[in-house]
Amino acid sequence: MPDLTRNAGVGNAAASPTRSLAIDNIGSLITSDPELGRGPLGIVEHACVVIVDGVVEHVGPAGAQADDRIDAAGACVLPGFVDSHTHLVFAGDRAEEFTARMAGEPYDGGGIRVTTEATRSTSTAALDQLVRQRLAEAHRAGTTTIEIKSGYGLNITDEVRSVQIARAHTTESTFLGAHLLPAEFEGRADDYIHLVCNEMLAATAPHSKWVDAFCETGAFDVDQSRAVLDAGRAAGLGLRLHGNQLGHGPGVQLAVECGCASVDHCTYLTDDDIAALAGSDTVATFLPAADFSTRQPYADARRVIDAGATIALASNCNPGSSYTTSISFCIAIAVREMGLTIDEAVQAVTLGGAAALQRTDIGRLTPGATGHAVILDAPSHHHLAYRPGVPLIRQTIGPLATVGSPTHSTPARSGR
Ligand code: NIG
Numbered sequence: 269m270p271d272l273t274r275n276a277g278v279g280n281a282a283a284s285p286t287r288s289l290a291i292d293n294i295g296s297l298i299t300s301d302p303e304l305g306r307g308p309l310g311i312v313e314h315a316c317v318v319i320v321d322g323v324v325e326h327v328g329p330a331g332a333q334a335d336d337r338i339d340a341a342g343a344c345v346l347p348g349f350v351d352s353h354t355h356l357v358f359a360g361d362r363a364e365e366f367t368a369r370m371a372g373e374p375y376d377g378g379g380i381r382v383t384t385e386a387t388r389s390t391s392t393a394a395l396d397q398l399v400r401q402r403l404a405e406a407h408r409a410g411t412t413t414i415e416i417k418s419g420y421g422l423n424i425t426d427e428v429r430s431v432q433i434a435r436a437h438t439t440e441s442t443f444l445g446a447h448l449l450p451a452e453f454e455g456r457a458d459d460y461i462h463l464v465c466n467e468m469l470a471a472t473a474p475h476s477k478w479v480d481a482f483c484e485t486g487a488f489d490v491d492q493s494r495a496v497l498d499a500g501r502a503a504g505l506g507l508r509l510h511g512n513q514l515g516h517g518p519g520v521q522l523a524v525e526c527g528c529a530s531v532d533h534c535t536y537l538t539d540d541d542i543a544a545l546a547g548s549d550t551v552a553t554f555l556p557a558a559d560f561s562t563r564q565p566y567a568d569a570r571r572v573i574d575a576g577a578t579i580a581l582a583s584n585c586n587p588g589s590s591y592t593t594s595i596s597f598c599i600a601i602a603v604r605e606m607g608l609t610i611d612e613a614v615q616a617v618t619l620g621g622a623a624a625l626q627r628t629d630i631g632r633l634t635p636g637a638t639g640h641a642v643i644l645d646a647p648s649h650h651h652l653a654y655r656p657g658v659p660l661i662r663q664t665i666g667p668l669a670t671v672g673s674p675t676h677s678t679p680a681r682s683g684r
Pocket residue numbers: 355377379380383482510513558584586587588589590
């Protein structure tokens with residue numbers, strides 16, 4: 269069967285003739301558009317989605333005609349998950365560090381250096397293969413759009429190849445040279461930031477859409493983080509920031525001041541932080557699997573939503589603080605521990621993730637949007653929280669597309 273679900277205008281768009289695909293006999297369709305259906309998620313019952321050349325052409329009652337048909341058999345269908353925060357380019361794992369944490373050791377981010385050592389000593393081909401495996405895992409778990417950061421190279425050569433690998437697999441590639449001070453710069457953080465803002469940025473920017481920094485005690489302070497964001501903006505990159513993960517701090521205020529698309533973690537928020545987020549376009553991205561794996565408290569997302577800010581949930585897949593690609597897991601924690609309704613959690617991994625990436629073409633199943641969809645082994649999206657730990661993704665339709673390299677090929681669909 270031809271690839272009916274690729275991203276229009278990206279990758280192999282000229283490879284096959286236009287054909288239409290109907291996802292038919294949908295019991296409960298989440299469109300993300302309240303004008304198309306019930307409630308804030310725009311739910312349509314007994315529905316069909318028609319996708320032409322990777323783009324949603326039509327949403328309506330079951331039974332629409334198309335060249336090809338997938339029978340959802342009464343299941344729930346929702347937009348593919350948008351995972352707006354991952355660190356997939358790494359080698360090795362840190363299971364021992366995790367085990368020690370579960371026995372009471374605190375998390376302080378210092379293990380980033382362990383992963384940097386492993387990553388630097390791994391070949392580019394092997395790193396790329398690891399990223400492909402993680403992407404396949406994420407796709408099986410329902411993710412169709414993903415952001416990928418560098419940040420385990422921490423020198424020019426290894427940061428460049430990290431963003432090159434990221435960019436080969438997603439348009440949402442992020443330069444995170446300011447992840448942690450590498451050992452060889454110990455005691456010379458300002459020198460390292462100078463390198464990041466100049467030669468390293470110049471070498472990585474052509475392969476990056478975004479720049480990011482870890483603004484936290486033990487990583488980089490507010491002035492160093494601001495310097496990275498300013499330099500990234502001057503190089504034409506969009507801005508994102510890690511902030512307020514391990515304690516209260518200036519990250520959220522800095523992100524809002526600089527106009528970041530998103531500030532990520534947000535575990536420790538003051539009333540002023542929440543007010544700043546609510547008065548801005550900066551998305552508060554919560555990473556509940558990191559709080560789970562580091563034994564941090566869970567963020568009070570309820571207060572942030574009630575204040576009127578836009579929120580997202582993301583996996584933060586990385587070998588230290590959050591070694592999971594499962595967005596379903598994040599939904600379950602957010603509902604159980606962070607005060608979100610199930611509808612809000614589903615919105616946060618679809619439209620919320622799209623907002624964090626400043627995209628309007630994903631996170632929805634509406635005419636004109638990309639045809640990225642997930643078919644659940646369940647009649648409603650409530651089961652994503654109601655049945656935690658159960659692999660409910662029957663089929664993922666649409667990319668994680670490979671972009672930028674004709675030699676890479678990620679399957680367009682996966683199912684079990
Ligand atoms: O988002 N906080 C900084 N970076 C990652 C953790 C990286 C690591 O521990 O390897 C995060 O949690």
